[in-house]
Amino acid sequence: MRRLLHGVVLLCGLSAADAVAGCASAEDTVATCRIEGQNKQVSICLYEDESKPMDVAYRFGPAQGQEELVLRAPLMDVGYLTASGAGVTVDETAIFASGDHSYRVTFGFRDGRKPDPSALHPFGTVQVLRQGATVAELACAPETIVRTPDLLLERMRERGRTHASDGSQLSNYGIDRPGPISEAPPCEREHDVDTCWGMGVSAARAGDLALALGYYDKSCDAGFVTYGCYDAGKLYLHNRRLRDYAKAYERLGRSCKGSDPGQAPYACKYLGWMHQTGIGAKKDNREAWRLLSAACFVRAEGPLIDGEGCDLLAKTILIEHPLGDAQQQRARVGSGYLAYLALAMGCTDAADTVCAKAKTMLADAKAARAAWAAFCDEDSGDCAGMLEPQKDFGATLSQRERLFAHYQDALTALSEP
Incomplete structure (x- = not known):
């Protein structure tokens, strides 16, 4: 040089x-x-x-x-x-x-x-x-x-x-130099977040995750928004040095139940994974099904979903069928159709690996003449078409609404006596 x-x-x-x-x-x-x-x-x-x-x-x-x-x-x-x-x-x-x-x-x-x-x-x-x-x-x-x-x-x-040199707009988040938590002032609402969460973001951007966690916890307890709950929950769950499964579950639970569409599906995904695996929570496939459904099949204005949560939901569905004993309906629809719908929903989140799983699952089902594959074509008009990419986000939202309706109809059919 x-x-x-x-x-x-x-x-x-x-x-x-x-x-x-x-x-x-x-x-x-x-x-x-x-x-x-x-x-x-x-x-x-x-x-x-x-x-x-x-x-x-x-x-x-x-x-x-x-x-x-x-x-x-x-x-x-x-x-x-x-x-x-x-x-x-x-x-x-x-x-x-x-x-x-x-x-x-x-x-x-x-x-x-x-x-x-x-x-x-x-x-x-x-x-x-x-x-x-x-x-x-x-x-x-x-x-x-x-x-x-x-x-x-x-x-x-x-x-x-x-603007940056590539034309992208420079971030407008607050830039702080946070001090020790022991010296932190009370949290105050700041636009659609709060000052403690902003301090946590600055600490994380500076590489101090322990300090960031302190501010996220403080933000969560202040109760203005659930951003701090979600970020604290992730650190408690994932970070080896800061891990505390009980706190992770409690913090993520607040976010999962919250109204923020940008966080709730992701928080529900983590909780569902904990119940599915038994890591940090009681292994409970029914509870995993409920939480992962909340992560994947979201129906709200301008919905966001968690594609990974859809993948986990499909696995959960195939592990155990926690619904009624509708043998005739189950033989026709089957857990395979529900799992496929979950993967198809995940595919709308630009999750390429989930799309690939769905395509393989459908191809294998058609080759085996599985009843659910035939029902899927009958129910949707074009089962493979569920995986086609949409031209814009509005069309993607419409596709998600259709998948949501198919999923609810299939659940109803499976729970009927």
């Missing part, structure tokens, strides 16, 4: 004594780290003097000594991307251009490693491109990463920047 980093651009207003790969004394540190296996350091720094707009600086070079490259860009113009996934990745990328080279520096947290998939692991990378082609990639030593999450985003928003 030394061969590529050929230019040195010192920031105006910084003395030669400040010229190090770490942020200078006059700068705020967005992020810095030592490169894995090297005595090199990369830093992203903010610099502002009274006479000029704020700049963002990229610094690279020996951890001790003169840096090899310093680039700067106006804060409002610097390349910037951000990504947040559902417990998968929380990161931001700053992009600096120099001639036909560009330097992409990404810092964040990722999970998914064994033995604790929910633990957050800090990461940092430097990608060097020449005319769009990658010529070098470097990784930070995780233990050396020092970062102020969302500092760059915060400064941009303060000055009116509204």
Whole structure:
């Protein structure tokens, strides 16, 4: 990489004594780290003097000594991307251009490693491109990463920047620097959430899940909304270090019974899984059926469903049939039809693996001349058509309404004497 980093651009207003790969004394540190296996350091720094707009600086070079490259860009113009996934990745990328080279520096947290998939692991990378082609990639030593999450985003928003470099709108969530729970003020309602939940989100984005859990619990107990209940329940259930099944069940139970359509199906899914597996709750297939049905077959204005919950519901249906003894109806409709409807509903959630299971299940049933497959065609007009992708979300909602009606009709048929 030394061969590529050929230019040195010192920031105006910084003395030669400040010229190090770490942020200078006059700068705020967005992020810095030592490169894995090297005595090199990369830093992203903010610099502002009274006479000029704020700049963002990229610094690279020996951890001790003169840096090899310093680039700067106006804060409002610097390349910037951000990504947040559902417990998968929380990161931001700053992009600096120099001639036909560009330097992409990404810092964040990722999970998914064994033995604790929910633990957050800090990461940092430097990608060097020449005319769009990658010529070098470097990784930070995780233990050396020092970062102020969302500092760059915060400064941009303060000055009116509204969009990232890919055209996506910058997130408008509150950016806080939460202190210890023991010093936290009472929760207050804030728009459609509350201040404690916002603090929990900031703590999680900073990688401190224990602190985040404290604020989520506080939010849940305040009772303004169920966001804190849901996020606390997930951490109690999934995080090995923070695990408490009883608290997970109680917190997720509040969210499952709540009215928030963006959380209730997912909370019900987790509770159903606990009863299906007997992990953290009594193994009870009937209760699993009830909860997973609430996750999958949701009927509400602008419904959201949990595709994974539909997959789990199909498994639960095939494990045990907790309905009446309507042998004739069951022979015609069968648990196979209910399971297929569950998978078809999950397919509407863009769950490719669930769609594939449904297609395989139908093909196998037709090959075996299963009674439920014939009934499915009779009942719906086109059993395979239930799995066809819809042209827009409105059509998807209509498809879900049809599947909901078929599911309710099948349940009625199976419970009749």
